[in-house]
Amino acid sequence: MKLPYVVLSAAVSIDGYLDDAGVKRLLLSCPEDFDRVDAVRADADAVLVGANTIRRDNPRLIVHSEQRRAQRSARGLPAHPMKVVVTGSGDLDPELAVWGCGGEKLVFTVDSAAEKVRDRLGSLAEVVSTGPVFDWHTVLARLGERGVERLMVEGGGTVHTQLVALNLADELHIAVAPLVVGQADAPRFLRPANYPGGPTARMKLLGCTQVGDVVLLRYSPKDLTCCQ
Template identity: 65%
Template sequence: MAMRPYVILSAAMSVDGFLDDTSPERLLLSNADDFDRVDEVRASVDAILIGATTMRKDNPRLLVNSQERRAKRVAEGKSAYPLKVTVTGSGDLDADLKFWHHGDQKLVFTVDAAVDKVHTTLDGLADVVSTGPKLDWGLVLDELGRRGVGRLMVEGGGTIHTQLMAQDLADEVHLAIAPLLVGQANAPKFLGPAAYPGGSTARMKLLEAHPVGDVVLLRYAPKERTA
């Protein structure tokens, strides 16, 4: 069996832990230097994953923006852009979103009940894989490993970050902490309530902490917990 990919969770959040506010426009938490850092991480991975809710809300292209980084990928025998991956339990996807029309290959993980709906909606825009009657993250990672994905970058949203952290499937967490306070109870947060491995006293290993302009990058190793 192929090895599962190395999973990196990546998020920008406010000091009080929010990924966005409740306004219709996306709240820009990062700065230009941090966006470039994220672009560098994207260029280093084999696949980038977002949830269908994040896709619908933000409508991202999810690309490597730097021409030099794309050229370096091609020189290394890779595609110019990483594989783009999404997951959906409902099958509620929109074929007009930018995700499907920029970059190279796309892959959708869904459940048995939504497979036909996804195929009909996308009409060949992406490969579609079911993980069975429910979304199974173990099967998602197994399939990505089988497809040659060695490094996976997960860019949200909060539900997906929560599920992967709760199931102890994240190898690294990259958090860009912005000097903002959102303070809105209904705004999306980086993590929600869950039974996390080790409980509330387990401390993750800090790999890096440094300023990037006016945000602070924190890198943690969630699997290297100490009591």
């Protein structure tokens, strides 16, 4: 079974944070970059986020552009990509925006939380357990079986960290915003982990583009060179 091509997408501050420590979401991207993200989302077969991200940001994870939705439909695709949420605890609110709009929804969890998620969400989403422990290889394999060829991952930091550490991310899209958060308790893009190749491994740069007032960096994390 061919696994999906996994694209990790994140907007970060210059000092590497996804958000600040406040209650209200810090908007790092500019309007031009939000539109770019919408285009990347429209090209994906599925969009994946962690439960903490939907609890904190309450995103809809839809394709906003009417033109892009029409182009998807013309290709025989649903107007919006499949929405995929991963959770270990099963603490998902059925009132969150992600369940109320746009296409197919799928939740991956573990055996101990599966019934809890089914009870809470009912018919809002299909629930799949990866077994006694959460297994990213199972998640990607199941998505591949469902025809997902391109998976866009939109957060949060725990999800990004695990996928990069497991060498399961094929491409990184990092939009660097011109601001500094400077708060130790704010969420970071990547957290401490044993990453492939260690600290001397250098990823291949696929592109560098200015989008409004942010800089988009595209890297191939599986294409590494090492320098001492």
